[in-house]
Amino acid sequence: MKQRFISSVQIILQLALTTVGLTGQSYPGKPQIIRCRSLEKETFSCWWKPGSDGGRPNNYTLFYSKDSEEKLYECPDYLTSGPNSCYFDKNHTNPWTTYIITVMATNEIGSNSSDPQHVDVTSIVQPDAPVNLSLETNTSANMSYLWAKWSPPLLADASSNSHEYHYELRLKPEEKEEWETVSVGMQTHYEVTSLQAGAKYIVQVRCMLDLGDWSEWSSERSIQIPKERLPPEKPTIIKCRSPEKETFTCWWKPASDGGLSTNHTLLYSKEGEEKVYECPDYKTAGPNSCYFDKKHTSFWTIYNITVRATNEMGSNVSDPHYVDVTYIVQPDPPVNITLELKKSIKRKPYLVLTWSPPPLADVRSGWLTLEYELRLKPEEGEEWETIFVGQQTQCKMFSLNPGKRYIVQIHCKPDHHGLWSEWSPEMYIEIPTDFRVKDMVVWIIVGVLSSLICLIMSWIMILKGYRMMAFILPPVPGPKIKGIDTHLLETGKSEELLSALGCHGFPPTSDCEELLIEYLEVEDSEDQQLMPNRDTPTKNMKIILKETDSDSGRGSCDSPSLLPVKCRESRGLPSALQTQDVRAKEKKGGKGSWEAQCTASEQKTLPCNSESTKSCTWLAAQLPSNQPAMFSYHSTVEAFKITLNTTNVNTSPVLVGNEENRQSLYPIAETVYDDVQKISEMENSKTDQTTAQVRQNQHNDKTPFLNPKLMDYVEVHKVRHDEEPTLLLKHKENSGKTKKCTVPGTNKEYTKVSTVVDHHILVLLPDQRTRNTPVSQEPVAETSQNPQQSQGEKNTSYNTTAPSDSRRDTSGSDYMDPSSFMPSFK
Amino acid sequence: CHTSGMLTPNGKEYAQKIPREELTHLILKLLQAWKEPLSHFNQHIEHHQELPDDSLSKAKQISNMVHELKTGVEKSMGIISNSLNGMASSEGTALSISNEANMMSDSDFIHCFRRDSNKVQSYLKILKCRIMPKNSC
Secondary structure, three states: OOHHHHHHHHHHHHHHHHHHHHHHOOOOOOOEEEEEOOOOOOEEEEEEEOOOOOOOEEEEEHHHHHHHOOOOOEEEOOOOOOOOOOOOHHHHOHHHHOEEEEEEOOOOOEEEEOOOEEEEEHEEOOOOOOOEEEEHHHHHHEEEEEEEEEEEEEEEEOOOOOOOOEEEEEEEOOOOOOOOOEEEEEOOOOEEEOOOOOOOOEEEEEEEEOOEOOOOOOOOEEOOOOOOOOOOOOOEEEEEEEEEOEEEEEEEEOOOOOOOOEEEHHHHHHEOOOOOEOOOOOOOOOOOOEEEOOOHHOOOOOOEEEEEEEEOOOOEEOOOOOEEEHHHHHOOOOOOEEEEEOOOOOEEHHHHHHEOOOOOOOOOOOOOEEEEEEEEEEEOOOOOOOEEEEEOEEEEEEOOOOEEEEEEEEEEEEOOOOOOOOOOOOEEEEOOOOOOOOHHHHHHHHHHHHHHHHHHHHHHHHHHHHHHHHOOOOOOOOOOOOOOHHHHHHHHOOHHHHHHHHHOOOOOOOHHHHHHOOOOOOOOOOOOOOOOOOOOOOOOOOOOOOOOOOOOOOOOOOOOOOOHHHHOOOOOOOOOOOOOOOOOOOOEEEOOEOOOEOOOOOOOOOOOOOOOOOOOOOOOOOOOOOOOOEEEOOOOOOOOOOOEEEEEOOOOOOOOOOOOOOOOOOOOOHHHOOOOOOOOOOOOOOOOOOOOOOOOOOOOOOOOOOOOOOOOOOOEEEEOOOOEEEEEEEEOOOOOOOOOOOOOOOOOOOOOEEEEOOOOEEEEEEOOOOOOOOOOOOOOOOOOOOHHHHHHHHHOOOOHHHHHHHHHOOOOOOOOOOHHHHHOOO | OEEEEEEOOOOHHHHHHHOOHHHHHHHHHHHHHOOOHHHHHHHHHHHHOOOOOHHHHHHHHHHHHHHHEEEEHHHOOOOOHHHHHHHHHHHHHHHOOOOOHOOOOHHHHHHHHHHHHHHHHHHHHHHHHOOOOOOOO
């Protein structure tokens, strides 16, 4: 109950207070003691802060008690330390006691007191800052000192003991942030040595008693440290140059001037002289330079030049610079650079660049001779092409591409020791592109023509390629057996085939051995004969081949069917063309048409039998339609050579039947026989070609060359010794061929034909058995003379000796037995 | 340099003022004054093993050139005045065999020779442009 009552009373009171407060009047707020401080441990002061004043003037009273005494004292002095303070003087201050201080604020309504504050004098000691800080600088011997002085803080009571303060000083250059703090001790002055010359320093001091805290820092003082004053540093001479070899200038570079204004003087002396002169002209060439005019310039003497810098503190001299004006000439760049585009004869433009020497250089008198150098680059290029031009003042440039832009520069130097000038300012060159329509037209025409030619060539190749290939690379002939006609084979008519072969009766009869080709016997059969064949209706020259005697495999020495063969135009045997001809020259009309000279006598009959004056001679005419068969052969070499008629692919042999008038001569691969000269008959079915000419006892026929293909033995019928010896060949009886003769009958009149000369002369070998006088004529080509040899030489596979041996062996016979070398024959 | 005693024009104006004959005289004298020192130098450096071979040949070449130049100048200018040339020759020889010429060190030799050859070149060029002003002058 009671408590409720009390609390309710308090509530009421508070309400009353608040109402009073609302109306602006209440008792004062609680003051607060801010701080208490002692300056020197003998007195102290306390300051408080009033609380809210409650609308009425307050009165403040400070009460304190010492230690644990109960007695309350009131502040002795409210005034000394200012408002809201209390000053305890010496009498009231006891450093060893603890004071408990409260402040009470009173007004009409009520009062309020602060919290009590426990104060221990010794712990609140903080002196004032020192005063009267003064700074001085002193510079001696290049060192600057800072001299700081101050006074201890003031005390209220001047009579108090002089206390011993400890001081501290701090300083910093004005721009910097960090202070440098120095402990000074008890003295009231200090000297600072490590100072930056020229900087402005700020200085502060503070003090402290034995106990307590440091005072506040004194107010700042600043001072400027003077810069060092030094004598100047050594200047240096940069360079001396003469632009025209008449005057020169020297430049120098001053060093640090020690903070003071410095003066420079240039002094020089000449080689060999003692006297020192001063620069005649400091101005013309600019600051820090000296210009020597003409009067003061001497050549071929060395100048000794120095520069002296002087200031208040002292002076300094540069190193000496020795210069001979002759060697320091550096001209100005060339001027008046002009470009001219000229067209040469071939209408390719070239550029002529001209320039003049720099104006100051006296080139006309020869005192100064300049050499020039050019440099050139395309505008986008990186590397300059430098061209040394020598002493001329113009340059022709041919190597520029039209349409491109170029940059060109020129510089010069004296022709003796000297320096290159600066490059002249850039000149731009642009060559106009000379696009000639005419050139394009020419190119177009050329292109069109060449393409046309290519087309034509390719067309020709396509059309005639085959033939050309055949021409260039003649096809290798297959082996040909004389008398075998592949067509006949194809047709399958054996009879015809065999008849073509000259075999009568097939299957072989009893004398088939003779038919067998064991070895090829070269024989002359009496049946053989040269037969001029005249009866060809056409102009064909039929050369009757001696199919029989040729290596048709017949061993018999008959030459059967010579006769029938002879004059039959249908008969044709391919014969090996062995052209023994010496003079391979004539191919008449490119066709090698030969003219077989046949006796004009009738073809069919035995022409040579007749006493006609005509002589038969044979010419093997070959009509290569396209190419000549290689008729020429040198006996030594080509005895066995079978030249192939490459023209006609048409492998039909000389035709049986002569169907087409195509000339078909086929060299027969057998070649066995060639050595012996036979007069071969070739049937030539060439229509247009050869004309059979009967040789009429004249030699001067134009003789197509003989193609003594198969030189066979021909029975000499007669030798005529009139105007020219000619041989009339006997026509052989076409008797049965079964006669096998190994050796031609000795009673036969065999003569070995040595050679054929002039196509109508048979040169016979002398032979005791014959009664023919050999016509000794120089064989143009020795054929039968050494057939073996020829063969031997020809074909290395030969057993060369054998033939010769065999030859010798067959001394009796006039012919050679091919069997001796046959085996070696493939 | 042993030729330092010679009074030679050391500027363009002086060189242009001198009459031709005197200039020629000076040139010849200078050339002659180097004859002996050059040969002496050549002999001297032949014993120097450390010099490259082409230096030796160059030095010989230079002596020859000086000689040829002297001959050439004499011939071309000799038309002008023979008596002066004779004097130049003798004076030059005197200098050539003087004491100073013999006592020159190698570096002095090279330095003096370079200078004198430059002098000769300049004088000759002035002469040339004086006599034949058309040719590239």
